[in-house]
Amino acid sequence: MEASGKRSYRIAVASGKGGTGKTTVALNLAAMFGEPVQLADCDVEEPNINLFLRCDQLVPPEVAMLVPQVDPRHCNGCGACGELCQFRGIVAIGSRALVFPELCHGCGGCALVCPSGAITERPHRIGTVSTGQSGIIRLVEGRLEVGVSLVPPVIRAVREQLLDDLPAILDAPPGTSCPVVATLRECDYLLLVTDPTPFGLHDLKLAVALARELNLACGVVVNRAGEDLVGLHGYCRSENIPILLSLPDDRQIAEVLSRGELVARVFPEYGLMFAELAAKLKQQLAAAGGTP
Amino acid sequence: MTTIAFTTAGHDLTAALDPRFGRAANFLIYDAVQKSIRIIENQQGRSAAQGAGIQAAETLVRAGVDTLVTGHCGPKAFKVLDVAGVKVFNCSAATVDQALNELLADRLTAAERSDVEGHW
Numbered sequence: 001m002e003a004s005g006k007r008s009y010r011i012a013v014a015s016g017k018g019g020t021g022k023t024t025v026a027l028n029l030a031a032m033f034g035e036p037v038q039l040a041d042c043d044v045e046e047p048n049i050n051l052f053l054r055c056d057q058l059v060p061p062e063v064a065m066l067v068p069q070v071d072p073r074h075c076n077g078c079g080a081c082g083e084l085c086q087f088r089g090i091v092a093i094g095s096r097a098l099v100f101p102e103l104c105h106g107c108g109g110c111a112l113v114c115p116s117g118a119i120t121e122r123p124h125r126i127g128t129v130s131t132g133q134s135g136i137i138r139l140v141e142g143r144l145e146v147g148v149s150l151v152p153p154v155i156r157a158v159r160e161q162l163l164d165d166l167p168a169i170l171d172a173p174p175g176t177s178c179p180v181v182a183t184l185r186e187c188d189y190l191l192l193v194t195d196p197t198p199f200g201l202h203d204l205k206l207a208v209a210l211a212r213e214l215n216l217a218c219g220v221v222v223n224r225a226g227e228d229l230v231g232l233h234g235y236c237r238s239e240n241i242p243i244l245l246s247l248p249d250d251r252q253i254a255e256v257l258s259r260g261e262l263v264a265r266v267f268p269e270y271g272l273m274f275a276e277l278a279a280k281l282k283q284q285l286a287a288a289g290g291t292p
Numbered sequence: 293m294t295t296i297a298f299t300t301a302g303h304d305l306t307a308a309l310d311p312r313f314g315r316a317a318n319f320l321i322y323d324a325v326q327k328s329i330r331i332i333e334n335q336q337g338r339s340a341a342q343g344a345g346i347q348a349a350e351t352l353v354r355a356g357v358d359t360l361v362t363g364h365c366g367p368k369a370f371k372v373l374d375v376a377g378v379k380v381f382n383c384s385a386a387t388v389d390q391a392l393n394e395l396l397a398d399r400l401t402a403a404e405r406s407d408v409e410g411h412w
């Protein structure tokens with residue numbers, strides 16, 4: 001598909017429930033994409049795509065967030081900074097202001113409200129974003145610093161490293177909270193991976209509600225598909241969501257994964273399935289209006 | 293050592309000492325001069341998504357507390373209390389009055405640093 005706008009399209013792979021096979025689908029889809037594609041590892045708390053691609057990664061640029069620092073010579077102890085901060089990142093005690101960088105969300109509000117100019121901002125390292133190349137796949141990997149709990153700024157930094165002239169597949173973290181929303185921003189399509197279990201269907205519904213909220217077109221991949229005892233197909237029909245691929249519950253897939261290989265490259269029949277998935281996604285994107 | 297805070301889920305001296313600081317239900321404040329008690333609820337600290345210990349420490353500093361007796365105190369809360377000059381005593385007594393007796397009998401030692409990691 002030709003990109004009609006200034007930026008090529010972006011497809012997010014998410015799930016709600018963890019362990020449904022997001023990374024497996026994202027990786028094999030990228031490998032069978034048929035054209036150069038970017039693959040973004042947005043699961044920055046535990047990035048694992050490069051375990052399979054094994055790219056030599058470039059020197060990772062640092063992701064930093066601005067946190068306050070207080071000059072005690074100028075602090076008059078008014079407490080305005082501590083009153084403003086909802087996260088206890090800065091606390092006014094007596095005539096001093098204490099900073100807790102690990103709780104700070106980097107909004108910069110404390111520096112704005114400080115009447116005596118005692119607060120300036122300094123960069124605080126929260127993660128890295130590195131890039132590498134493996135065949136047609138350009139990998140962009142975000143990695144959260146150990147001990148840091150603030151995920152969305154690292155995911156935003158991953159998105160900033162994506163090139164506009166190549167399509168991109170973004171592997172989201174599990175769940176439907178802030179890190180997933182940070183991944184889905186500016187995406188054109190959402191591929192939801194689920195399994196035919198009550199838990200899988202429950203969390204799929206949450207993920208679909210998120211897609212509706214963000215006005216994102218979506219399609220489903222059913223992993224470990226077997227007998228549909230939970231009414232997954234009926235739900236997708238009623239919500240008018242296409243099932244674009246059903247991957248069977250096949251032990252060989254797990255064996256290939258555990259060796260760090262791609263099932264689409266090891267077994268031609270799976271290669272074909274993922275190539276068809278890529279083709280269907282490109283049709284879906286064209287139907288949804290292509291690039292925004 | 294005139295205004296002493298104890299962590300507890302109860303409302304009087306016979307209540308159990310809560311080993312947690314930031315997420316304790318109440319602070320029982322003992323006035324050593326008046327020999328009186330009052331209760332401060334730790335509503336904000338308990339419901340805080342993060343920084344419960346910091347919030348609780350701020351509450352105590354505002355209440356004019358100079359001594360805290362609790363089970364354990366994490367690093368961020370300790371830092372706030374230390375800057376404010378509040379002495380922290382770690383204590384494993386079962387009830388508030390037992391902890392008070394140990395404190396008054398000089399059997400507790402003021403902590404020089406936090407005794408646990410955050411989120412213990």
